[in-house]
Amino acid sequence: MARILIVEARFYAHLNDLLLEGATAAIEEAGHKHEVITVPGALEIPGAVALAAETGRYDAFVALGVVIRGETYHFEVVSNESARGLMALAMDGIPIGNGILTVEDEAQALARARSTEKDKGGEAAKAALAMLALKERFA
Numbered sequence: 482m483a484r485i486l487i488v489e490a491r492f493y494a495h496l497n498d499l500l501l502e503g504a505t506a507a508i509e510e511a512g513h514k515h516e517v518i519t520v521p522g523a524l525e526i527p528g529a530v531a532l533a534a535e536t537g538r539y540d541a542f543v544a545l546g547v548v549i550r551g552e553t554y555h556f557e558v559v560s561n562e563s564a565r566g567l568m569a570l571a572m573d574g575i576p577i578g579n580g581i582l583t584v585e586d587e588a589q590a591l592a593r594a595r596s597t598e599k600d601k602g603g604e605a606a607k608a609a610l611a612m613l614a615l616k617e618r619f620a
């Protein structure tokens with residue numbers, strides 16, 4: 482049984498609840514344990530994963546968040562840098578699934594967080610578990 486840490490940025494709590502539902506369901510269906518920690522925004526997720534990975538208490542990580550474009554370049558900063566940070570951690574061998582939605586508006590987020598068509602939280606959890614399985618295979 483693996484120990485999964487979900488790191489969520491509850492910038493839009495109602496949207497994150499949907500992502501969390503999907504991720505939690507996927508992890509439980511796979512028979513693993515999980516914990517959830519919360520950070521202010523998506524930009525803080527990579528740092529939180531790095532801190533948690535240092536403890537050695539977790540086998541894989543799921544990043545959940547919603548970034549919605551506003552009026553300024555900050556959307557690009559938050560979207561690109563959170564993704565870059567997670568990719569850097571993944572390249573260091575940390576099993577991670579990226580469930581940070583980067584969208585134009587709330588409607589796009591709702592359609593992807595968890596609906597009949599999309600389950601981005603579940604997808605991110607399954608990706609993290611797949612990378613953990615690879616890590617174990619190559620150990």
Ligand SMILES: Nc1c(NC[C@H](O)[C@H](O)[C@H](O)CO)[nH]c(=O)[nH]c1=O
Pocket residue numbers: 490492521522523524525546547548549550559
């Ligand atoms: N605008 C969104 C943010 N912005 C906040 C940043 O993520 C960060 O917390 C702040 O810049 C302090 O470092 N975060 C989201 O998750 N989603 C957004 O739409």
Ligand SMILES: CC(=O)[C@@H](O)COP(=O)(O)O
Pocket residue numbers: 548549550551552553554555556557559
């Ligand atoms: C993604 C963001 O940081 C965004 O919500 C901020 O809005 P704004 O660009 O209008 O300040």
